Amino acid sequence: MPDQSEMLRLLTTMLRIRGFEHRLGKYYNYSAYANLGGRRESDRTAALLTSTLYDFASSGMIGGAVHLYVGQEAVATGVCAHLRDDDYVTGSHRGHGHFIAKGGSLRGALAELMGRSGGCSHGYGGSMHLFDPAKGFLGGNGIIGAQIPLALGPAFAAKYRGEDGVSVAFFGDGGANQGTLYEAMNIAALWKLPVLFVCENNLYAATTPQRISSPLPDLAPRAEGFGMPGAIVDGQDVLAVYEVAGEAVRRARSGDGPTFIEAKTYRFHGHCGAESDHAFPDECAEWRQRDPIELLKAKLEPADVARVEAQVGEELDEAEAFAVSSPLPEANEVERFAF
């Protein structure tokens, strides 16, 4: 069980993630999605595919596809609380939370979404491609499941060098159905690589419900087939995640190999953009009752919470000021990557 100051640290991280994503609304045209509500599904899909939503011009200062992490903050926060800067993380489509939890800067992330030079990837990456070598963040990923074998690499490198670094691959229940997971689990278990496979089972792969994409509701038992411990944890309870991840990280650092963690969680917004595309609004309302931030706040002194909230608000103000004043890249700068 983390002490009071550690709990405040966890709260700070979750508030950074939540606050970051809420502020995106100022610069990203979520309403383009809202306007699609109430249409027939086929019209809606067609409208989404042809919408000008992806233009910076119509959406303010952020374009493209943005996949929110709201509702899942406890997972990245509880896991990354155990990691050092020289440990590595690979993230998913929903990578803002992973990046911030791993210590990536708010200003770097916000400037990146705005396509600015000051972005963590200098405007070359975008929402799904936040990178930070100094913080051991090896990218979110636009290819579902691709990030899983990538995370084996730094774990392998740590072992190769005789260091005790660990790696974490975050993926969803959608990623859990990609073959890459099983190749990576087999290799990691075989070679006892210091890796955590963290499945954020938020019940939806884009818009496909987990109950029609997996034969069983629990994914963690799949780990048994590789002789690897698999744990199921309440992904809304950051302290529970912290506990389970702490054990897995200790295991990995001491040379005992990988662990599979399935965090049962939920994304409060749609797959892409802020509007809900959930087929079952009642289900969403029910999950929102278990907001991970509110659950943790209830365990803390209100004065402490208010102090942390104010501090995170200031950090976000600073990040915004930095991002909007950061210059856009010069177009011909891209030539440095050509050969």
Place this chain on the structure above:
Amino acid sequence: MREITYAAAVGEALREEMARDERVFLIGEDIGPVRDPGEDLWAQYRERRVWQTPISESGFTGLATGAAAAGLRPVVEIMYCDFVTCCMDPICNQAAKITLMSGGEFHVPMVIKTPAGGGTREGGHHSQSLEAWFMHTPGLKVAMPGTAYDAKGLLKAAIRDDGPVIYIQHRLLHPQSQQVPEGEWIVPLGQADVKREGTDLTLVAYSWALTKALQAAEALADETSVEVVDPRTLVPLDVDTIAASAAKTGRLLVVHEAPERGGAGAEIVRRVAERFVPLQAPATVLGAKPVAMPYSPPLEDHVLPQVEDIMAAVRRLVAWKQ
């Protein structure tokens, strides 16, 4: 000088680079004691620097990509180039793009090393020449050594490069031997080599097609003077050397074993055409027929350009009248 085979040259490059740089490691399928690609590397380095993997191309290529981003210099062995279909994501979506997508914050110094090519009677899943797929993907360099000398020098350059390099060997070249110097040499990526001087026609060929091209040039020596240029790497492509040769001879023929359509030859012709090099005959590509590789010898030989086919193409272009 001494004589070594192409396969031995590859092994030498690996051995020297592993001895020189602690970060270099070898990973892939079937690279244990039986098929050690570097002769005794397994015996010397296994358990730490030579990793024989499960059959999991996507898994171990992804691992190597991540390891490269984290500071190691993996050499990934894909047993047959045909199997890269199973790891196109880590190669083309991940390794090729990480440097740009991270704005230059991460680099992927990795070599994907794989035997390819036809003429080995192995059928449709073990005979392909897939270099055009990689040429088409920004972020990858493509090396195709055609001699033992180049095989060693290019592999060393590829291992020392800070980006992902696809290094394609041809199986029929493995037993070919050549006089080479002692010690170390580097063949820089992006530097073509004139393998034979000539005045009447420029014949561009690489990998096993280079051997055939040189045989054709030799067989034609009494009737026409053919200059043979080996680009050695397709990305970066040394257009200067090729275009200068074409300008000198006035005729350009590119030969490769990959299908002609959308291939390296088309790209070489485009790059020369854009220089507006005046030619006395149409620039021509001679490649494989647009079919999957069949098994039976007469069928496979018919699909791939042979020495006689090259000779016929040279004669046709040299005799060309406006």
